[in-house]
Amino acid sequence: MNVLEWPSQSPDLNPIENLWKDLKTAVHKRSPSNLTELELFCKEEWAKMSVSRCANLVESYPKRFAAVIAAKGGSTKYYFMLYEYLCTLDFSVFYFLKIMIIRVMYHFAFTSQLSVTSFPTVFSSSKVKHELVANYSHLFWVQGSRPELQPYMLLAHTDVVPASEDDAWEVPPFSGDEKDGFIYGRGTMDDKGSVMGILAALEYILMKGYTPQRGFYIGLGHDEEVHGLNGAVNIVRLLKERGVKLLFVLDEGSAILDGILKGLDGPAALIATSEKGATVLKLSVSMPPSHASMPPRETTIGILAAAVKRLEENPMKRLFGLGPEGGMFEHLAHKFRFPLNFVMSNLWLFAPLIARIMERNETTNAFVRTTTAVTMFNAGVKENVIASYAEAFVNMRIHSAQTLKEVHSVQRWSTVGDPRVKIEVVYGFDPLPISPYDETSFGFQIIKKTVLDMFPSMIVAPGMCIANTDSRHFKDLSSSIYRFTPAIYKPGDAQRFHGINERTSRENYEGMVQFFFRLFQNCDIKKLPDVSLDHN
Numbered sequence: 001m002n003v004l005e006w007p008s009q010s011p012d013l014n015p016i017e018n019l020w021k022d023l024k025t026a027v028h029k030r031s032p033s034n035l036t037e038l039e040l041f042c043k044e045e046w047a048k049m050s051v052s053r054c055a056n057l058v059e060s061y062p063k064r065f066a067a068v069i070a071a072k073g074g075s076t077k078y079y080f081m082l083y084e085y086l087c088t089l090d091f092s093v094f095y096f097l098k099i100m101i102i103r104v105m106y107h108f109a110f111t112s113q114l115s116v117t118s119f120p121t122v123f124s125s126s127k128v129k130h131e132l133v134a135n136y137s138h139l140f141w142v143q144g145s146r147p148e149l150q151p152y153m154l155l156a157h158t159d160v161v162p163a164s165e166d167d168a169w170e171v172p173p174f175s176g177d178e179k180d181g182f183i184y185g186r187g188t189m190d191d192k193g194s195v196m197g198i199l200a201a202l203e204y205i206l207m208k209g210y211t212p213q214r215g216f217y218i219g220l221g222h223d224e225e226v227h228g229l230n231g232a233v234n235i236v237r238l239l240k241e242r243g244v245k246l247l248f249v250l251d252e253g254s255a256i257l258d259g260i261l262k263g264l265d266g267p268a269a270l271i272a273t274s275e276k277g278a279t280v281l282k283l284s285v286s287m288p289p290s291h292a293s294m295p296p297r298e299t300t301i302g303i304l305a306a307a308v309k310r311l312e313e314n315p316m317k318r319l320f321g322l323g324p325e326g327g328m329f330e331h332l333a334h335k336f337r338f339p340l341n342f343v344m345s346n347l348w349l350f351a352p353l354i355a356r357i358m359e360r361n362e363t364t365n366a367f368v369r370t371t372t373a374v375t376m377f378n379a380g381v382k383e384n385v386i387a388s389y390a391e392a393f394v395n396m397r398i399h400s401a402q403t404l405k406e407v408h409s410v411q412r413w414s415t416v417g418d419p420r421v422k423i424e425v426v427y428g429f430d431p432l433p434i435s436p437y438d439e440t441s442f443g444f445q446i447i448k449k450t451v452l453d454m455f456p457s458m459i460v461a462p463g464m465c466i467a468n469t470d471s472r473h474f475k476d477l478s479s480s481i482y483r484f485t486p487a488i489y490k491p492g493d494a495q496r497f498h499g500i501n502e503r504t505s506r507e508n509y510e511g512m513v514q515f516f517f518r519l520f521q522n523c524d525i526k527k528l529p530d531v532s533l534d535h536n
């Protein structure tokens with residue numbers, strides 16, 4: 001049998017595309033006026049799809065094959081007929097978003113790559129230049145009508161950390177299933193939600209015929225979770241070669257926190273102006289192997305376990321208030337309940353006290369200090385052999401008020417404190433510089449304005465990213481790097497990052513599309529918003 005190599009998502013060959021079109025036509029005719037009706041009409045019209053229609057689509061396969069071969073693998077009339085038809089529909093924002101949600105679920109369920117089918121306008125517009133970087137990362141350039149305006153850049157990533165079906169997920173981690181108003185799946189929060197949100201907003205704004213004045217780049221990395229050394233690093237290299245300087249960069253890394261900061265009344269949008277540094281240390285102990293019946297007084301495993309225990313029992317010193325988190329809490333102070341509002345407004349006096357409260361919770365502890373996490377421990381080959389080698393990996397996130405050098409020396413000399421434990425630095429980098437957030441900082445103020453356009457009474461404050469993002473590779477291209485995703489996170493959500501039941505609500509996903517749709521337009525405004533009118 002001859003196997004034809006063909007992308008599984010080829011729109012010309014995929015009969016489901018025609019059925020989507022049929023469904024959209026039928027539902028559109030009935031003009032649903034709310035979500036419940038939309039869902040009901042979708043189900044009813046789907047149930048009406050006839051067997052003969054499906055059979056026809058399958059039978060027309062040979063014709064499509066022939067057309068695709070004639071087009072030398074390019075798009076055929078079948079694809080364009082479908083696309084042109086979609087463009088004639090009078091989409092309301094509401095209706096458009098529902099379709100985008102169906103697409104995002106479809107994407108999570110069936111594809112591992114960006115599909116031209118999902119964003120036909122983005123991939124066919126003369127205003128958008130798309131290129132692959134290092135085979136799998138995507139770089140888009142959206143041309144503005146005023147080339148004299150400095151461009152900005154949005155970042156997100158398509159790769160994810162592993163997820164196992166054995167880990168008690170409520171729905172399979174790569175199903176993209178929707179349950180109780182949430183789309184579940186590895187990557188929904190970190191960071192495919194942003195990928196889809198940015199592209200959906202771009203698709204929509206192009207379909208509306210809007211021409212941005214300020215050009216912008218979109219970079220979608222494929223290896224952020226393993227440091228971005230191929231994706232982000234090569235995107236930066238390309239932009240440098242082209243002499244690009246960016247007005248600002250916006251990546252993942254912070255969000256709208258609702259109920260996560262105890263004592264704060266209402267949600268707060270925290271636009272991170274910096275991110276922590278990081279280092280990974282490898283600790284190891286070696287000795288000759290021996291018989292388990294004659295154990296030495298101390299084994300490699302025992303020595304290393306004791307060193308690891310010392311690390312856990314002696315956290316790095318409290319630095320709360322000395323980094324950008326100080327500004328963050330001062331900005332938020334008046335929104336805290338009494339007496340926290342008074343305490344937060346006087347960090348010079350109360351920072352040590354607040355630090356002791358914050359360190360009790362693992363999410364807020366990350367704002368207080370350089371954190372230490374023992375993430376891997378390997379030793380032993382057989383249950384009756386004394387292990388000749390034991391190793392542990394320690395992942396540390398460095399507070400802005402500390403340096404990489406300082407962290408290394410503290411760990412080496414005081415905490416591990418045993419010369420038999422060899423310490424090697426796997427990698428490390430300093431905390432990132434703090435980006436400006438005063439009233440003249442275009443990037444910060446535009447992100448803030450966009451949040452306020454969507455949520456007029458939201459508290460917006462500068463924040464700090466406690467993890468790491470691809471944006472750190474961009475520091476030579478811009479001094480204004482912000483980390484913020486317009487998603488609302490509640491207690492328990494922080495544990496979903498790299499954990500089980502990662503999910504995004506429909507509202508968060510819709511908000512994401514709306515946010516970027518507005519941001520594209522806000523970046524064209526001539527004058528920054530007047531901060532004296534600010535209600536925060």
Ligand SMILES: CCCCCCCC/C=C\CCCCCCCC(=O)N[C@@H](CC(C)C)C(=O)O
Nearest residue numbers: 224225226227253254255467468469489494497
């Ligand atoms: C880490 C999650 C902390 C959750 C804190 C509370 C909610 C804060 C709001 C949202 C955003 C968190 C975004 C985190 C992005 C993390 C991306 C990531 O995992 N990066 C890797 C990079 C590493 C260099 C391999 C990391 O381990 O930091």
